[in-house]
Amino acid sequence: MAAGLCATAGLVTIAVLQQPLKRQPIAERPGLLIKPEMLDWLQQAVDGPTEENAKTPAPPVNKTWDSPLLKSCPVVDPGLQQRLVAMPLQLSRINAAPTNYGERVHLDAQGQRIDPTPAVIVLHETVYSLGSAINTFTTPHPNDADQASYHTLVGQKGEIVQVVDPSKRAYGAGHSAFDGRWVFTSKHFSGSLNNFALHVSLETPPDGATSAQKHSGYTPAQYDALSRVLADWMVRYKIEPHAITTHRHVDLGNARSDPRSFDWQQLQTRLTALGLVC
Template sequence: MTASKSPTPLLFLASFGLLALGTIIWWSRDTGSSFSLAPSLAKLPAAMRQAAPVAPVQANWISPLRRSCDVLDQKQRQHLHMLLADLRQSPGRVKVDPSNYGERFRQDAFGNPVDPTPQLVVLHETVYGIASAINTFVTKHPRDDDQVSYHALIGGDGAVIKLLDPSKRAFGAGNSAFNGQWVVTNPNVGGSINNFGLHVSLETPLDGEDNDSEHSGYSAAQYDALAVVLAEWMARFQIRPENITTHKYVDLGGERSDPRSFNWQALQERLQNLGLLC
């Protein structure tokens, strides 16, 4: 007599899978829960992600810039538009060392999706001369604590030095947040606004190369240049005026005070003449 063949392992596994599926469907029907295999499997990775730490409580930023459609000075308006055209046609950038910047992340350190589009502009000052700042950015820094960069510098004479393309993540602010928002890209060092921020720094006047709370302030040429840099970024990324802030505000350590002696009214007039506050 010929011996009967035993079921193949594949047939056994298929039978077991059908039994398990029937049991789950029966359980969900019996408990009144809905069951859908594909959506449940699709949601599983998200369910397994770790929630990102919440930024420390901070007072909401109240922008000194006011909404207005009035053009205050037609001559200045024409001058600023000429500067803007020159900025868009200006040559390449200073080559920042790769240790001082990074790519923008699309996920935080815990696998949660984040928007890398620039949404915020942070104003800084150099404290020392612009040549010193550039030297820092082009120098390789193996230590994380020494790595720093901005997207643009503005000299005392109004010259704009382009550093990083806005698509890159500058290391302009360490432990930082804006209106309670940050992105944690390294769980060992807390969160930062760098992933969605743009950084521009004004050269500090000579009498400000110290730790005093104020100095003589920035030149009219610097405010002109700052206005056109902001105009370029605001148009490119649809950044709102109320999302122009200071290093002092975003810094969670309370150690930064820049840009000191900043004249918000000077910026208000220029952005208003460019029609960016309407």
């Protein structure tokens, strides 16, 4: 009798093992605390890509980025070079609200492996004051449409404020791409370069708090501080000068025009003095 029970149990076990395994959706698994926006790509990581979602859509054709930094090679100013090399990279750090940034993901919404290493630097402007930008990024925004952040802010006096650690994904650009590359981190959102981008924003002068296409521009202290921020990122992540671009260029919705009144020659002179251009 015992042997018969054992044999029966064995047959039951084999029968169960031969049945197709049914995966429980990640969202229904007990004990897992996962942000909703991460569920789609994480489920893909478990189930694998399907024929329907196996390929990431190619970004729309965008104009080629012709970097202003590479159009000439200015003569190095020894005095400027000495000053910038001696200039410390002093950061003030604040903590953006967790809703306003995220993790850099290694799998996209289609379950494909992607490289989240920063590969492009996007220049922005705040439009309003430095304090206003800080207040915006430290305020929780539960609605996706309101969430925004940059990694670093540069004030008119040369203040450097880190808002989001470069290892994280700042929400500096929405529908965007650069050099034919974007990432879908969720099937609910359009393609974006945020997963492989670094975002830095210059404080806009008071006369720029309008919808005008130009304003009085940025200060020498801002260009100095910006060059030090960029030099750190370029060296740390091996980013070429060509990959320093603007929000105006990467924005696919044609809704952004920043940074307005940006003087590329001022930046080029400084990055050349630091040995990073030409």
